[in-house]
Amino acid sequence: MSNLSIGQLAQRTGVAIDTVRYYERNGLLQPAGRLASGYRRYGDAELKRLRFIRRAKALGFSLEDVRALLTLSEERNVAKVKRAAQAKLADIEARIAELERVRGGLRTLIAACPGHGRAEACPILNALTDEETH
Amino acid sequence: MSNLSIGQLAQRTGVAIDTVRYYERNGLLQPAGRLASGYRRYGDAELKRLRFIRRAKALGFSLEDVRALLTLSEERNVAKVKRAAQAKLADIEARIAELERVRGGLRTLIAACPGHGRAEACPILNALTDEETH
DNA sequence: CTTGACTCTGGACCGTGATCCAGACTCTAG
DNA sequence: CTAGAGTCTGGATCACGGTCCAGAGTCAAG
Secondary structure, three states: OOOEOHHHHHHHHOOOHHHHHHHHHOOOOOOOEEOOOOOEEEOHHHHHHHHHHHHHHHOOOOHHHHHHHHHHHHHOOHHHHHHHHHHHHHHHHHHHHHHHHHHHHHHHHHHHOOOOOOHHHOHHHHHHHOOOOO | OOOEOHHHHHHHHOOOHHHHHHHHHOOOOOOOEEOOOOOEEEOHHHHHHHHHHHHHHHOOOOHHHHHHHHHHHHHOOHHHHHHHHHHHHHHHHHHHHHHHHHHHHHHHHHHHOOOOOOHHHOHHHHHHHOOOOO
């Protein structure tokens, strides 16, 4: 059973101390207790919980999402957790699709641009400057 | 030669009035002039410039990028414009790659999750909860 | 002339996720 | 005991791209 200071917790999870306190302010992570001095103390449960937060964020969940996931996790509600993951996947796929659309536009323009010569012949500038077609 | 109020300019470009003034504060778009009343007046050049801004943003350029692009456009520096577009493309490709990485993680977890049963059997919760392996 | 729509300015505020600060207090090694 | 590292609080600040507001002035139609 570990009994960690905020600095040790931060060090073990790779999360900044200020961020740990920020998560606390936002109701994501409470210390197990406090010393008489007011210093926060964290146990294994909080260590795991902070790792959970860090991993969920790495999977693209917002802090708001993480808050919901933590609740579902505590409720052990597997069905809702799966649905949340599916919703996040759909969200990520939409972002990818949008970026791919943009990528396609840029690629086309770059490929058509000689990179020298008159500005009027630059398809990139033309695309940004020309009249609407739609 | 059009001679537009800020409201007409906003309406023709699909940009909010407040946003037009925001762009002005940030040096992206100055009105052609002012009436005695102080009302802004815009001509064709500003209309085109605002469309340029809107399109560049649709291609993923930040306002900072747009500022640079507008300068390059005025300089008619085709080579630098092309390089800016290439840099932005690389940026977008990196974002896509990162999102694809996340998508892969989520897909794997979702596929392995039965969506019911014990929380301990849910790979999504396990992935968020388990000890590090690396 | 009146009325309603439009515009002006300066500044406050939003969401997201932190990050940093001052000034005070506490803990630990030596 | 002392020095240095760690921690506390509350609040300010950042980036980004706007959005909204009050209160005053202006414009255009009827």
